[in-house]
Amino acid sequence: MVPDSVCIIGAGVFGLSTAIGLGRRYPQTKVTVIDRLEPPVLDGTSVDTTRCIRVDYKDPIYAELARESMDIITKDPDVSPFFHQCGMSFVYDGGNDKWADIWINGKVAAEKANEGYPDRMRYYNSPQEVYKSIHGVDSKPVAKGTRWNKGYTNYLNGFIDAEKSMKAYYERAKTFDSVSFIFREVDSIVYGPGSRKARGVKLVDGSIVATDLVIVAAGAWSCKLVNLDGICKSSAIEVAWYKVTKEEEEQWNKMAITTNLSTGINLFPPYNGEIKCLRRSPGYKNTLQVPNPDPTKQEPVKISYPRTVVDHPTDWIPQDAEDVLRDNLAEIMPALAQRPFDRTKLCWLTQTPSANFVIDYHPDLEGVLVATGGSAHAWKFVPILGDKVVDYMEGTLDPTLKDMWSFAEKLQITSDNGSAPRMDGEPQELGEVVRKRPN
Ligand SMILES: Cc1cc2nc3c(=O)[nH]c(=O)nc-3n(C[C@H](O)[C@H](O)[C@H](O)COP(=O)(O)OP(=O)(O)OC[C@H]3O[C@@H](n4cnc5c(N)ncnc54)[C@H](O)[C@@H]3O)c2cc1C
Numbered sequence: 001m002v003p004d005s006v007c008i009i010g011a012g013v014f015g016l017s018t019a020i021g022l023g024r025r026y027p028q029t030k031v032t033v034i035d036r037l038e039p040p041v042l043d044g045t046s047v048d049t050t051r052c053i054r055v056d057y058k059d060p061i062y063a064e065l066a067r068e069s070m071d072i073i074t075k076d077p078d079v080s081p082f083f084h085q086c087g088m089s090f091v092y093d094g095g096n097d098k099w100a101d102i103w104i105n106g107k108v109a110a111e112k113a114n115e116g117y118p119d120r121m122r123y124y125n126s127p128q129e130v131y132k133s134i135h136g137v138d139s140k141p142v143a144k145g146t147r148w149n150k151g152y153t154n155y156l157n158g159f160i161d162a163e164k165s166m167k168a169y170y171e172r173a174k175t176f177d178s179v180s181f182i183f184r185e186v187d188s189i190v191y192g193p194g195s196r197k198a199r200g201v202k203l204v205d206g207s208i209v210a211t212d213l214v215i216v217a218a219g220a221w222s223c224k225l226v227n228l229d230g231i232c233k234s235s236a237i238e239v240a241w242y243k244v245t246k247e248e249e250e251q252w253n254k255m256a257i258t259t260n261l262s263t264g265i266n267l268f269p270p271y272n273g274e275i276k277c278l279r280r281s282p283g284y285k286n287t288l289q290v291p292n293p294d295p296t297k298q299e300p301v302k303i304s305y306p307r308t309v310v311d312h313p314t315d316w317i318p319q320d321a322e323d324v325l326r327d328n329l330a331e332i333m334p335a336l337a338q339r340p341f342d343r344t345k346l347c348w349l350t351q352t353p354s355a356n357f358v359i360d361y362h363p364d365l366e367g368v369l370v371a372t373g374g375s376a377h378a379w380k381f382v383p384i385l386g387d388k389v390v391d392y393m394e395g396t397l398d399p400t401l402k403d404m405w406s407f408a409e410k411l412q413i414t415s416d417n418g419s420a421p422r423m424d425g426e427p428q429e430l431g432e433v434v435r436k437r438p439n
Contacts, residue, residue, distance in 0.1 A: 002026045002393045003212035007201055009186050009225060011035040012046035013382040014371045014389070015217035016169045021386030023176030031179045032209055034201065036310075038183050039170035040163045043308035045219050045349050047163050049241070049276055050268050051379040052257055054088055054157035056110035058102075058418055061400065063109055065381055072383035073160065078168040085158035086269050087256030089122075091130050091151035099261040102418050103150070110154035117156075124151040134255045134267075134332065147263055148332050153256045159268060162379060169382065182209070189214050189225060189368060191295040198367035215389070216362075217371045220348035223303045226362050227294050230353075231410045232373050234304045235283035235427040236346035238321035241274045243342045248335070249273065258332070264423045265328040274342065275333075277325055280376065282425035284318065284346060284433070294364065306348040307430060317344040318433035340438075346430070351375045354413040355420055357385075359392050359405040369393070373410075377420035 006022060008015045011033050022031050040047040053070055057063040074080050092103045114120040124130045127145030133153060173179050185204045192199055200210040216222050220234040244252070249270040258267045264280040285304035292301050309315060322341075330337040350372055352358060358373035371389050378385065388405075391397040403409055416422070 001395070002029055002390065004028070005030040005211045006032070006213045006215060007209055007211035008033045008215040008217055009035075009201065010217035010219060010221075010372075011039045011041060011170065011181070012044045012166075012217065012219050013379055014219070014374070014385055015215070016166070016173050017382050017384075017386030018215060018217060018371060018389045019173045019179050019386065020169065020176070021390040023173065023179045025387075025390055027176070027178050029178060031176075032182060032211065033173065033179065034182045034184065034186055034203070034209065036183070036185045038181075040166035043306070043310045043348070044166075045347060045374060046379060046382075047166050048239070048347065049161065049163065049271060049274065050159040051162040052088060052157065053083060053160050053380045054154070055113045056106050056154055056157070058105040058109050061404065062419055063113070065384060067113065069381050069383045070156075076383070078172065079160070079165045082161040082164045082168075083158060084160070084271070085155070087153045087155035088157035089124075089130075089133060089151050089153040089256045089258040091124070091148050091258065091260045093147045093260075093262040094149035095262065102421055103261055105418065107152050110152065110156075113156055114154065120155040122153040122155075126150075131332065134252065134258060136251065136254070142334050145331050147328070148260055155256070157257070159257055159271075160379075161271075165382075186218075186225065188291070188293070189295075194296075196295055196365045198365060213367050213369060213393075215369045215371055219372055219374065220306045220350045222350060222370065222372045223293075224290050224305055225293055226368060226370060227292075227301070227364065228370075231358060231407055232350040232352055233285075234306060234348060234350050235285050236306070236348045236430065237278060237281060237283050237376070237422075238317040238325070238344065239276065239278040239347050240317060240322070240325060240341040240344040241276050242336050242339055243273060244270050244275050260328065260332075261421070263324070263328050265325065267333065275336065277329070278347070279321065279324060280420070280422045281321065281324070282423055283427045284430040285427040286430045304427070307346075307434075308348065309345055312434075314437045315346065316435040316437045317346060318428070318430075318435060320428075320433070349374060349376050351422075352410050353415070354409065355416045355418075356404050356409060356413075358407065358410065359389055359397070360407050363407050370407075373405075375420055376422070
């Protein structure tokens with residue numbers, strides 16, 4: 001049932017999309033979206049120079065949802081100008097391990113998505129061919145390669161400017177009379193005395209926003225507002241940008257987004273004079289002790305909680321992250337391997353065990369719906385996520401999606417479904433390895 005008033009905490013892809021879905025379908029419902037900052041939120045996971053929009057999921061359910069979302073994005077006059085269909089290449093070392101399986105599954109899914117359009121696919125069977133896919137057919141590999149050995153490009157995929165598009169979605173949400181915004185941090189959810197029934201939210205200035213339903217769409221910050229033990233874990237991935245010259249931009253402007261599955265490196269083509277690279281590493285955690293978010297429990301709990309450029313503007317990615325990025329670039333983009341980064345960040349995300357999202361009422365609470373668990377692949381679904389949340393509230397969400405995005409599924413499935421795989425290993429404690437921006 002969709003109630004008379006809803007308060008959404010978070011204006012990322014989950015929160016804004018839900019506000020738009022409610023605004024469209026339930027104009028009588030009063031929707032208040034609360035965020036720490038005005039969108040596009042500087043350190044929100046949904047805001048970045050680029051986010052990949054791709055359809056080649058092995059899982060047929062995500063593949064269909066991704067295709068539906070891409071079609072909506074390409075037809076949407078407000079966001080389609082920010083979508084660059086430059087293609088996505090997936091490469092691996094040619095070995096015989098889980099990355100080979102993920103690569104083959106991705107290739108099969110890409111070929112299926114491009115049935116009838118063979119020109120949209122390209123294949124590389126040697127390090128030289130992979131190298132030329134980035135640097136041009138006349139280029140000569142300057143380093144001996146061992147990890148960038150075999151690949152394919154799917155030209156249906158591409159990247160979107162995630163900052164400009166989030167601004168466009170924010171502007172759209174504001175057009176609904178029923179949707180309003182508050183820019184302040186939520187301190188906690190307010191419950192009736194001795195109860196687990198939510199009545200509203202308390203902001204850090206002490207003011208209360210009363211509501212019938214709280215939707216927690218606070219991404220990597222959600223674990224401070226509700227108990228998500230065993231459901232979502234917050235960690236951060238390293239991202240770095242290089243400035244490139246006009247000549248370099250021209251040289252690389254035909255490259256596709258290039259991901260090496262075996263090493264986790266993800267390189268973007270030049271955009272606005274920059275090349276971005278990141279690594280899908282086990283990442284970093286930031287352990288904090290916070291008040292127990294369960295209203296009936298007193299003892300504090302330890303969680304991993306975002307530490308970002310907003311409070312720590314001089315933070316710089318750890319040395320091991322820099323070393324691995326440079327080591328990979330030495331093989332595939334040697335011109336950048338020794339160049340200083342222009343800027344870096346740790347991008348926070350919230351990961352579920354299966355990489356399936358969470359859209360479900362919190363099982364221990366009343367009047368609290370959780371919409372998060374993006375697991376490093378939710379951005380591309382922004383055109384449909386909010387409708388799925390509204391379907392869930394109505395009780396009309398497809399039963400397969402309902403199960404897939406439930407709390408119960410997270411407690412049963414312990415392995416990643418391959419939707420956005422990360423390197424094996426445990427996140428490091430950020431406080432022990434964080435550095436300051438070099439002078
Ligand atoms: C490095 C990286 C690369 C990625 N690449 C891709 C990709 O290529 N393609 C793709 O589809 N997906 C990608 N993703 C995943 C995607 O970006 C995320 O799944 C998605 O953006 C998560 O959105 P969200 O709404 O859950 O979180 P967010 O965008 O972080 O939104 C949560 C909001 O809640 C607000 N908030 C938190 N706590 C409070 C509080 N107490 N009070 C008020 N406001 C609060 C925050 O300020 C924030 O704006 C990537 C993720 C990462 C980290």
